[in-house]
Amino acid sequence: MTGPWRRQAQPPDLAEPARDTSAGPGMLTLEGIAPRRHQESRRGVQVGRRIEAWALVVMWILLVIAFTLDEPGLFMTIGNWANILGSQAVLLMLALASLIPLVMRDFDLSLGAITTLSAMTLAILNVEDHMNIVEACLIAVVVSVCVSAVNALLTVRFGGDPFVITLGMLTVLTGIIYLISGSATVGVVSPAFSRVIFIDTFAGIPIEFYIGLLVMVVVWYILAMTPAGQQAVIVGESREVAKLSGVRVARARTIGYLAAGLIAGLGGVVYAATTGSVDPTTGGTALLLPAVAAVFLGSTCITPGRFNAPGSAIAVYFLASGAAGLENLGAEDYVQQLFYGAALIVAVILPKMLGPGRGVNFTLL
Amino acid sequence: MVTRSGTGDAGNGPERGAAADPDSAAAGPRGGSRVLEVRNISKTFGATRALRHVEFSIDAGEVFAVLGQNGSGKSTLVKILAGFHQPDPGAEIYFDGEPLPVPLPPGMARERGLEFVYQDLGLVPGMTVLENLTIGGRSASRGGANLRPIAWRRERREARRVLERYGLDLDPSTRVFELPLIDRALLAIARAAEELQGFRARTGRERSLLVLDEPTVFLSGTELTFLFELIRIVTANGASVMFISHDLEAVRAIATRFVVLRDGAVAGGGRVADTTEDEMIDMIVGSARERFERSAAHTIETVTGSGVPPARRVRESELLAVEGLAGGTVKDLSLRVHEGEIIGLAGVTGSGTEDAPYLLFGGAADGGIATGGTIRIAGREYGAASLNSAEAIRAGLALVPANRPRDGAVASLSVADNIFMLVYGNYFSHGVMARRTMMTDARDRTDLYDIRPPEPAMPLAQLSGGNQQKTVLAKWMESRPRVLLLHEPTQGVDVGARTEIRALVKEACLDRGMGVVWVGTDFAELAEMCDHVLVLANGRVVKHISGDEVTKSAIDEAVLRTTNRD
Numbered sequence: 001m002t003g004p005w006r007r008q009a010q011p012p013d014l015a016e017p018a019r020d021t022s023a024g025p026g027m028l029t030l031e032g033i034a035p036r037r038h039q040e041s042r043r044g045v046q047v048g049r050r051i052e053a054w055a056l057v058v059m060w061i062l063l064v065i066a067f068t069l070d071e072p073g074l075f076m077t078i079g080n081w082a083n084i085l086g087s088q089a090v091l092l093m094l095a096l097a098s099l100i101p102l103v104m105r106d107f108d109l110s111l112g113a114i115t116t117l118s119a120m121t122l123a124i125l126n127v128e129d130h131m132n133i134v135e136a137c138l139i140a141v142v143v144s145v146c147v148s149a150v151n152a153l154l155t156v157r158f159g160g161d162p163f164v165i166t167l168g169m170l171t172v173l174t175g176i177i178y179l180i181s182g183s184a185t186v187g188v189v190s191p192a193f194s195r196v197i198f199i200d201t202f203a204g205i206p207i208e209f210y211i212g213l214l215v216m217v218v219v220w221y222i223l224a225m226t227p228a229g230q231q232a233v234i235v236g237e238s239r240e241v242a243k244l245s246g247v248r249v250a251r252a253r254t255i256g257y258l259a260a261g262l263i264a265g266l267g268g269v270v271y272a273a274t275t276g277s278v279d280p281t282t283g284g285t286a287l288l289l290p291a292v293a294a295v296f297l298g299s300t301c302i303t304p305g306r307f308n309a310p311g312s313a314i315a316v317y318f319l320a321s322g323a324a325g326l327e328n329l330g331a332e333d334y335v336q337q338l339f340y341g342a343a344l345i346v347a348v349i350l351p352k353m354l355g356p357g358r359g360v361n362f363t364l365l
Numbered sequence: 366m367v368t369r370s371g372t373g374d375a376g377n378g379p380e381r382g383a384a385a386d387p388d389s390a391a392a393g394p395r396g397g398s399r400v401l402e403v404r405n406i407s408k409t410f411g412a413t414r415a416l417r418h419v420e421f422s423i424d425a426g427e428v429f430a431v432l433g434q435n436g437s438g439k440s441t442l443v444k445i446l447a448g449f450h451q452p453d454p455g456a457e458i459y460f461d462g463e464p465l466p467v468p469l470p471p472g473m474a475r476e477r478g479l480e481f482v483y484q485d486l487g488l489v490p491g492m493t494v495l496e497n498l499t500i501g502g503r504s505a506s507r508g509g510a511n512l513r514p515i516a517w518r519r520e521r522r523e524a525r526r527v528l529e530r531y532g533l534d535l536d537p538s539t540r541v542f543e544l545p546l547i548d549r550a551l552l553a554i555a556r557a558a559e560e561l562q563g564f565r566a567r568t569g570r571e572r573s574l575l576v577l578d579e580p581t582v583f584l585s586g587t588e589l590t591f592l593f594e595l596i597r598i599v600t601a602n603g604a605s606v607m608f609i610s611h612d613l614e615a616v617r618a619i620a621t622r623f624v625v626l627r628d629g630a631v632a633g634g635g636r637v638a639d640t641t642e643d644e645m646i647d648m649i650v651g652s653a654r655e656r657f658e659r660s661a662a663h664t665i666e667t668v669t670g671s672g673v674p675p676a677r678r679v680r681e682s683e684l685l686a687v688e689g690l691a692g693g694t695v696k697d698l699s700l701r702v703h704e705g706e707i708i709g710l711a712g713v714t715g716s717g718t719e720d721a722p723y724l725l726f727g728g729a730a731d732g733g734i735a736t737g738g739t740i741r742i743a744g745r746e747y748g749a750a751s752l753n754s755a756e757a758i759r760a761g762l763a764l765v766p767a768n769r770p771r772d773g774a775v776a777s778l779s780v781a782d783n784i785f786m787l788v789y790g791n792y793f794s795h796g797v798m799a800r801r802t803m804m805t806d807a808r809d810r811t812d813l814y815d816i817r818p819p820e821p822a823m824p825l826a827q828l829s830g831g832n833q834q835k836t837v838l839a840k841w842m843e844s845r846p847r848v849l850l851l852h853e854p855t856q857g858v859d860v861g862a863r864t865e866i867r868a869l870v871k872e873a874c875l876d877r878g879m880g881v882v883w884v885g886t887d888f889a890e891l892a893e894m895c896d897h898v899l900v901l902a903n904g905r906v907v908k909h910i911s912g913d914e915v916t917k918s919a920i921d922e923a924v925l926r927t928t929n930r931d
Contacts, residue, residue: 045536225514227506234500237491244487245504246472305491305540361491 049304052354056301056311056347060318067325074328078204086198086206088320090115090274093212093267094291095298095312096219097260101162102295102307103223104236104256108151109166109288111264113173116283118144118268120177123186123278126193133190140272141265147173148261152254170284177280187277197273208270213313215263220309232256233306237361293344294319299360300347307360319343398425400572400605401479404457408441408450408629415441416452417630425572428596428606430620430637432613432649434921435886438629439609443578447474447481461572478564478573480557484582484714488541488553495524495537498556531555531598532591547588550580551595558599565603575599576607581615583694583715585903593619611713613645613925625649642926650921683741684880685725685762685848690738690749692728693720696904698738702848702880707870709895710884711920717904718884719767722850725882726764727753743847758787761847765837765854767884773837774825781807781821783836787844814839815865831862838869848880849873855890867894888920902927 067075074080094115101108118140125136151169154160197208223229234242235252242249272278297319298311322343323336351359402422408415416438423429433439444450446458451468458465460477474481488497499520524537533551541549554577561573577596581589596606596619610616616623617637624634625648633648685702695717702708712718728734735749742760757764766772774783784807785792792799807821814835816828825833834854841849849870855863871894873879885891891898892915900908900923907927910919 045539049538221514222512225517226512227503227515228511230496230499230503230515231506231511233492233496234489234504238489241487241489241500242504245500247504 052300052304052351053302056297056314056318060314060321063318063322063325067321067328071325071328075325080324080328082201082205084317084320084324085209088316089206089208089212090267090271090287091291091294091320092313092316093215093263093270094287095294095316096212096215096309097263097267098288098292099219099295099298099307099309099312100223100232100256100260100263101253102236102292103232104253105239106155106162106253106256107166108148108257108260109163109285110147110151110169110173111260112286112288112291113170113177113284114144114147114261114264115268115271115287116278116280117147117173117177118265119272119275119278119283120181120186120268120280122269122272123189124180126189127186133193137269140268141262144265144268145258145261148257148264151261152257156250156253156257174284177283181278181280183280185277185279187275189272189276189278191276194273194276197270208274211266211270215266216309216313219263223309224303236307290319290340291316293340296360297344297347300351304351305359305361315347399423399459400425400461400574401607402457402459403446404459406442406445406456406458407453408438408445409453415629416445416626417628419626419629419631421624421631421634423574423605423607424622426600426603426605427621428600428608428619430608430610430616430623431626432610432616432623432645433626433632434611434649434925437626437649439611439626440578441629442626443481443483443576443609445469446479446576448472460574461570475560478561478568478570479576480560480574481576481578482553482557482580484579486549486553488549490542491540493538493540494528494535494544494552495521497541497552498524498527498537498559501556501560527559528552528555531558531595533595546583547591550584551591554580554592554595554599558595558602558604561599561604562602571603573604574607575604576609578609579611579714580608581610581612582713589615589618611649611925613642613649617642617645627651646922646925649925650918684743685882686741687725687749688739688741690721690724690735690740691904692724692735692737692749693717694904695720695724695735695901698901698904698906700882700899700906702882704878704880705874706897707874707881707883707895709891709898709915709920710882710901711886711888711891711898711924712901713924716901718901719852721901722764722852722882722884723766724749725850726757726762727755758844761845762850763841763844763846763848764850765834765841765852767853767856769830769833769837769857774833774840776826776833777824779822780811780816780825780828780836783825784810784821784839784843787840810839810843814842814869829859829862831858831865834858834866835862835869838866842873845877846879848882850882850884852884853886854883855885855887870894888924889917891915891920892917900924900927 094111097111098108121143122136122140125131125139126133151166154165155162198206200207202210223232231247231252234247235249239249294315295307295312297315299307301314302308302311319340322339326335326339400423404420406419407417419442431439441450445452448469448471456467458467521537528535533555535548557575561575565573580592584592600606608620620637622636625632627649683701683703687698687700690698694715698717698721700708710718710721724735725740738749740747740749740752742762745760770776781804785803792803804821808819811819811821816832816835825836855866870881874881883891883894895915897911898915898920899906908923910923
């Protein structure tokens, strides 16, 4: 663009004429200013950024190649992939559920328990009360959202610490799940229902995979592509700026909790369909922690330094592929734990080593 | 967009001579070229009057400076314009010829074409340049529009164009924390200017005002030229700029007219071109400079002056020698502290004074760490970069930080625990903590340092600010420091405690020969306490004031004349 704003076009007499130059060498004239230096370094920066953004995907591909070479005819089979992709739907949905409050630097520890509660509610209504499966699903999801509404009320409205409040909620929900199930496994839910979600496949992969994928796309769209998502990011990155720029912070956080509850509730529905019968002892932290790990791991890719939906999904399947490969190799169960934990720690620490301010700045607000 | 050729003129044009005197309210509120006119603005906080009948007006397309020292009322004025503070009844504010409601409802200023850029810039470091540019629009988005897709590609292109228009070569996808400070400042200003541009396009109005609150604080000389260039672009585009600063040099370089606030009242003003630097300093500091003679000159003379008793002179040896200290805002600092001496460090924000005490102490949470220089304490030499606070304490340094609640004391612990936290070990023997002995000793200290109430078991949080500060001082005295580093030790402390703290420090200097480095913005206090005052600018010592020349006015003047220059 040409015009009066080009630095080069500025006549030097713009500065006050006849200045005392002893105050600083050449300070107030426009001559002798070195041109700004961004241009030359930009290409390098962009390449570096792109590498960082796709590093986890590359790692995933390398992992797959390694396992394929190591165990040909075992890892790269339709069956194995159907298993890897299909079995992670609940984990993916739970990761996406935790992602939304995390973007706003809220943390909901009770989401795993909400998933179990949703599944248990569905199972009890369907199996013991013989309720129509569609109605049972609806009620299960509504119950989940209601629990999140309580979380939102206690944290956003009354200013409770999210960590403590949702820890309490996690414990309370665990108790409620035992209470309503009589501490026994409840099943079997409608086989037709299980068939639709778990048994039926599309392109060889169970339908539940596509349900998870759909949720991922919706969450991605809202967070990355809409003003609503930007508002959520502003709330998470600087609550002060959010308030001063007119973002309705309390409202945004409340919606975040509710959306998380909704997705966790849907996850419970898929969970019930997958397992057929719901065990009150599973769930809670056992479900949540790998999901949260995936969200953190995912924050290192696609848009590094920011919690994001595609990253979370990639992390879920990266971890699942690794675990499946190790299992095929005959590794013990605990190897999977080691792999999950180590991957998370390495992924979160690496960006910090690249420079100050890198990586997700995770401080609960 | 205006396409006036060549000159992004800050106002050297001849047509601006008319309304030269900012004090005069003679011209009516509808006086043609006025953008902003304020009349009779006063503000009372409790018993103090922060502003007294402030009046001035700003013309279209000019850069108007509001000058004044810390505490002169500049920030209060800005906050009134932004709608954060209510002025006292009787205030009148006219914008673009129309009266604004007083007090201004929050947000009203922006709707009328006023934008503010504060020292903290209001950027979100974790978000990209583009995201920061668009925060305003996004935050205002409601309902269905909230879920419509953002055309990132197009917005990035547009952002690049906008930035270019303001002479900025920034990649819209860069996250703000990756930018140098100057680019952040320029971005924040460009963002505000673009809001004004949008306002003018939307409403068809011609007048708008950009308020820059202390924008030069962290900028070096070269960086300032970039800022000035941007300001010229902003005024060339048709906005006026209100430039709030204590930086004389910057004001003289960029502003057309100015007004000076002193103690909340207008102390002068006029056209910059018609006013000499000395005249400006007189307005800022007060013409009766001689009034501020050091009140405690005699006490200091007993230490360093001609009246030093011989016995003391023999003891006077070097305690602390700092050579070439660098890190954070400090570029190159050397100083010496001798026995019984109090060395003051003075300078504006960003001059290096705020980081210096922490760098000497092995780096603090916010001051960053030292990158170079050596520190010699009582004859032993340390690399400043490798020094840590534990070593510093062992070597005989103590630090009373400015941020007491965060760095200085643990509010939830008892007074006794706070006093003895450095020397807990003394009370631990045979596997038992001798709490009772500690409490008895603590009682002794509360008497010694006059900490009230004298209840060592009380949580520190329940004490007043002054008594908390005395506790912090007591804590460090337990470590028997050779050199005490003080950062704003009397800030936020009541008058009584302030006097006591000064007396305590002075006493330790006289009795034990302790040395002190005192960093403060209360220059009257520095003048009263210090034997030497080093004035810092841009991380370097630019003036050394010592002996009888250590007066408030001397420090004032040195700080004003040398603000942040390369």
